[in-house]
Each structure stands twice: as C-alpha cells, then as structure tokens.
Amino acid sequence: MKKLSVIMSVILLAIALVAVAATEDSMVIPGVEMLFRDSENLKLIEGKRVGLITNPTGIDRNFNSTIDLLAGHPACKLTALFGPEHGLRGDFFGGDKVGNTTDSKTQVPIYSLYGSGAKAPKPEHLKLLDVLIYDIQDINVRPYTYISTMMASMEEAAKAGKTFIVLDRPDPMGGNIVDGPVLDLKFKSFIGYWTIPYTYGMTPGELALLYNDEAKLNADIHVVKMSGWKRGMLYNETGMPWVPPSTHIPRWDTSIYCAITGGMGELHTVNEGVGYTLPFETVAAPWIDGTAFTAELSSRNIPGMKFRPISYKPAYFEFKDQNLSGTHLFISNPREVKPFLAGLHIMDAINRMYPDKKMFEAGGRVSAFNKAMGTDQIRQWLMEKKPVMEIYAEYQKGLQDFMKRREKYLLYK
Structure with missing residues (x-):
C-alpha cells in the first residue's frame, strides 16, 4: 500500500511538472x-x-x-x-x-x-x-x-x-x-x-x-x-x-476602440467616452439622438462591430457634467474589425445626420485632426460627403505598398 502511494505521488508530481511546462510553453515571454x-x-x-x-x-x-x-x-x-x-x-x-x-x-x-x-x-x-x-x-x-x-x-x-x-x-x-x-x-x-x-x-x-x-x-x-x-x-x-x-487604455481591447474613435476625439466636437467609464467606447453629444444614431450605424453592417444606444454624463473632458446621448460601441469580432473604416462610418453618420453641427470645424481643431489622420484628404472627403467605401478605396494602394x-x-x- 505504501509502495502504491509512493508511485501515485511520483505520477502526480510528473503530471504537475508537465502541466507547468505546458503552461510555460503556451505563454508569451516578453x-x-x-x-x-x-x-x-x-x-x-x-x-x-x-x-x-x-x-x-x-x-x-x-x-x-x-x-x-x-x-x-x-x-x-x-x-x-x-x-x-x-x-x-x-x-x-x-x-x-x-x-x-x-x-x-x-x-x-x-x-x-x-x-x-x-x-x-x-x-x-x-x-x-x-x-x-x-x-x-x-x-x-x-x-x-x-x-x-x-x-x-x-x-x-x-x-x-x-x-x-x-x-x-x-x-x-x-x-x-x-x-x-x-x-x-x-x-x-x-x-x-x-x-x-x-x-x-x-x-x-x-x-x-x-x-x-x-x-x-x-x-x-x-x-x-x-x-x-x-x-x-x-x-x-x-x-x-x-x-x-x-489613463484611458484600461484594457487590452481598448486599443482597438481607441483606433476607432481616438482620431475623431482630436476634433473636440463629440465625446468618445473619455471622462466616463468607457474611454473610446462611446460617441455621444448633447445634440445626438442616441436611438436614431445607433440605428443608422447598425444599418451599415460595419465589420466586427455592434452598437447600442447610451446616455451618460461625463465627469470631465468634453461636455463635462452635461447629459449626453449617443451610441455604445461593441467589438463583436476583434479579428474582423477594421478600426479606421469603422471610425469613418461613425464620422460620416454624424456629418450626414447633424450637418448644422459642423463636426469638422466647430472645435477649432482642424490641424490636430489632419495630423492624426496623416493627411488633410480624409476631412475634405468627409465634408464633401464622399461615400465611405470610396474613401476606403482611396487609401488601399498606400496600404498595399506598406504591406x-x-x-x-x-x-x-
């Protein structure tokens, strides 16, 4: 019985060592x-x-x-x-x-x-x-x-x-x-x-x-x-x-949300969740109808994305202490999402639904936005209401060359 107990202990130890080794092998070492x-x-x-x-x-x-x-x-x-x-x-x-x-x-x-x-x-x-x-x-x-x-x-x-x-x-x-x-x-x-x-x-x-x-x-x-x-x-x-x-990248997937909304945040014309508990995961303003805006974005079938209406009051940053309405972004498939394309759809929807708000001018941040975009053409095309997929096609050659x-x-x- 004692011999069997020793054998079992050795077997269990071997299994544990294999498990540790397997865990080590499956982990990334920085x-x-x-x-x-x-x-x-x-x-x-x-x-x-x-x-x-x-x-x-x-x-x-x-x-x-x-x-x-x-x-x-x-x-x-x-x-x-x-x-x-x-x-x-x-x-x-x-x-x-x-x-x-x-x-x-x-x-x-x-x-x-x-x-x-x-x-x-x-x-x-x-x-x-x-x-x-x-x-x-x-x-x-x-x-x-x-x-x-x-x-x-x-x-x-x-x-x-x-x-x-x-x-x-x-x-x-x-x-x-x-x-x-x-x-x-x-x-x-x-x-x-x-x-x-x-x-x-x-x-x-x-x-x-x-x-x-x-x-x-x-x-x-x-x-x-x-x-x-x-x-x-x-x-x-x-x-x-x-x-x-x-401060505003609390989770690994916030990096993807930041790639979607961070650029438009340079304009200071909407709140993208900074100042609230969902940094880069929302797009809202006092003048946005969250239900209609969410319906518009959902109708576009943006790859890897889903949306729901949201209302909140940011504690700091853009529209501090104001009641906002807008949309809450959800990444449904992080491998399918095209962050910049998703951001284009969101900005285009705002510009078409609320043209009087002059999204690309009202914040006085044209230069900062163009620097973030790396070009002045994105702003120009969106202001001209050029279809999003045509804008997307415009920069594909540059992407292919970069690849x-x-x-x-x-x-x-």
Missing part, C-alpha cells in the same frame, strides 16, 4: 525576460551604463518592473531613466507637461521626454550611458506617441553612437490589423512620425527595424525578441498581464 534568460542577449548590457525609456507597462510576467530588474542586476549599471507622455509612472493626463525628477526607489535621475522641450534623450544625457533600452507596451495606433518617442530616441542614439535595444512586446491587436491612410510626411508631427498607416500591425521591435532602415539612421539596433508570440495572437491569448499604458515594405522586418510569423 523581451525583458528574454534579456536576462539568454546569455547572448545579456551580453548586450554586460559591463555597460544603461539608460531606460519605460513606463508602468515595462514589467515581466510577475509584475517586476524593468527599472528594478536592471537596477538590481550585477551585469550593468542603470544610470538614467526617461519618461514618455504620461510620465515614467503613468500618473500624468494625456498632453500634460512632465518634468524631470529622481526615482524615489532607485535614486536614478528621470528625464522627461514629453512637455519638457525634449522628445528624446539629449546629448548630455546620452553621455551618461553606453546603451539605451526601450521597453513600453504599444497599442498599434499611430497617433499614440510612444512610438514617436522610440523613433526620435533612435535618431539621437544613432547620432551619439549609442546602442539602442528594444525589449519587444506584443501588438495587442494581433499584428494583422493594418488600416487607414499611410502618413503623408507633410503632416509629420509627434502624433504621426513616419510613413506608416493609422494601424500598422507591427511590434515595437519590428517598427524600430523598419524605421532604422527606411530613415537611414544606421543606428546600432538590437531587438530582444519575445518567445511564444505568433501573428494573429490577441493580447488576451498571451497569458501576460495587461498594465494600462495610459510590401513591412514584410522584411516582421520577426514573428
């Missing part, structure tokens, strides 16, 4: 963990002074901060920290000025890369380090400024002859959602830094390789790849914890 797991990767920072561009999303699967992992590792010396929009700790509202300070835990100086006059590490800061590391979760939306911070920092690293390392992270949308017009460089800004579509379907590491090559930076770029991530894998399938990259451009930089199949 670049930050692969940096320390792989001896070849670790050589990139051994004996080096390291600078780190990060925010709260820079963590491993056990919520250990990349800051703390580097600060506590004997292979390198963490000498500088750089915070993007929203700050190193993610405690600033979008667009707010972020100042320089010191990290209370590590006593490492923090230099702001947003609202401080600097959009990338300055030459005097780069003198403090040998290697510049980037570790931030992206959301696959061009106007979201973290990729602009990355590209501007790559430029400065190249000028200073510093190694630039990207600790790679997943595209939460799965790496296949490529939609919207390719940016025209006449509209280049910090919410549109390079000639990529509105959603580009690339990880930060892949995008860094593309930019380094196409912009002819000749930077010493190294991408520490993830393990286990495959194209088509949505963020909720990775097994990785989601940490909001900014060919990006192919050789894809690290994951």
Whole structure:
C-alpha cells in the first residue's frame, strides 16, 4: 500500500511538472525576460551604463518592473531613466507637461521626454550611458506617441553612437490589423512620425527595424525578441498581464476602440467616452439622438462591430457634467474589425445626420485632426460627403505598398 502511494505521488508530481511546462510553453515571454534568460542577449548590457525609456507597462510576467530588474542586476549599471507622455509612472493626463525628477526607489535621475522641450534623450544625457533600452507596451495606433518617442530616441542614439535595444512586446491587436491612410510626411508631427498607416500591425521591435532602415539612421539596433508570440495572437491569448499604458487604455481591447474613435476625439466636437467609464467606447453629444444614431450605424453592417444606444454624463473632458446621448460601441469580432473604416462610418453618420453641427470645424481643431489622420484628404472627403467605401478605396494602394515594405522586418510569423 505504501509502495502504491509512493508511485501515485511520483505520477502526480510528473503530471504537475508537465502541466507547468505546458503552461510555460503556451505563454508569451516578453523581451525583458528574454534579456536576462539568454546569455547572448545579456551580453548586450554586460559591463555597460544603461539608460531606460519605460513606463508602468515595462514589467515581466510577475509584475517586476524593468527599472528594478536592471537596477538590481550585477551585469550593468542603470544610470538614467526617461519618461514618455504620461510620465515614467503613468500618473500624468494625456498632453500634460512632465518634468524631470529622481526615482524615489532607485535614486536614478528621470528625464522627461514629453512637455519638457525634449522628445528624446539629449546629448548630455546620452553621455551618461553606453546603451539605451526601450521597453513600453504599444497599442498599434499611430497617433499614440510612444512610438514617436522610440523613433526620435533612435535618431539621437544613432547620432551619439549609442546602442539602442528594444525589449519587444506584443501588438495587442494581433499584428494583422493594418488600416487607414499611410502618413503623408507633410503632416509629420509627434502624433504621426513616419510613413506608416493609422494601424500598422507591427511590434515595437519590428517598427524600430523598419524605421532604422527606411530613415537611414544606421543606428546600432538590437531587438530582444519575445518567445511564444505568433501573428494573429490577441493580447488576451498571451497569458501576460495587461498594465494600462495610459489613463484611458484600461484594457487590452481598448486599443482597438481607441483606433476607432481616438482620431475623431482630436476634433473636440463629440465625446468618445473619455471622462466616463468607457474611454473610446462611446460617441455621444448633447445634440445626438442616441436611438436614431445607433440605428443608422447598425444599418451599415460595419465589420466586427455592434452598437447600442447610451446616455451618460461625463465627469470631465468634453461636455463635462452635461447629459449626453449617443451610441455604445461593441467589438463583436476583434479579428474582423477594421478600426479606421469603422471610425469613418461613425464620422460620416454624424456629418450626414447633424450637418448644422459642423463636426469638422466647430472645435477649432482642424490641424490636430489632419495630423492624426496623416493627411488633410480624409476631412475634405468627409465634408464633401464622399461615400465611405470610396474613401476606403482611396487609401488601399498606400496600404498595399506598406504591406510590401513591412514584410522584411516582421520577426514573428
């Protein structure tokens, strides 16, 4: 009996070990963990002074901060920290000025890369380090400024002859959602830094390789790849914890909603859920009839989308403390949705149903909207009431060319 008990214990232990191994194999391991797991990767920072561009999303699967992992590792010396929009700790509202300070835990100086006059590490800061590391979760939306911070920092690293390392992270949308017009460089800004579509379907590491090559930076770029991530894998399938990259991206799928409504939010003529409990998931205003508006959107059979009427009162931002009516967006199939196309349908419906509200002019934000779109043609076509599918057809050639451009930089199949 005792012998049988021992055998059963061994069998159960073996099953448990297999289950743990299977779980590990099925999970995505982010670049930050692969940096320390792989001896070849670790050589990139051994004996080096390291600078780190990060925010709260820079963590491993056990919520250990990349800051703390580097600060506590004997292979390198963490000498500088750089915070993007929203700050190193993610405690600033979008667009707010972020100042320089010191990290209370590590006593490492923090230099702001947003609202401080600097959009990338300055030459005097780069003198403090040998290697510049980037570790931030992206959301696959061009106007979201973290990729602009990355590209501007790559430029400065190249000028200073510093190694630039990207600790790679997943595209939460799965790496296949490529939609919207390719940016025209006449509209280049910090919410549109390079000639990529509105959603580009690339990880930060892949995008860094593309930019380094196409912009002819000749930077010493190294991408520490993830393990286990495959194209088509949505963020909720990775097994990785989601940490909001900014205040209004609380869940992984908010990235898709942001790609749908974030652009029109630049106009400040409707509320897209910011200031309410559903950031980027609603479109509402005091003058919208939610029932009629929802019926119109539902009749358009927008791929991967459903809608319901909603009424609410935002606590801050556009139409603060006013009663609003509009529609609540639902992504019914995240693999079918075309975010930019869905946004075009919504803006077109508003413009046709409420022409007197002058959606594209009333907020006085024409320039910001055009920069977000990467062109002035989208606004012009919508104001002319050009059919949405004709607008969609207009930017397909640019998308097809981009798909060919990006192919050789894809690290994951």
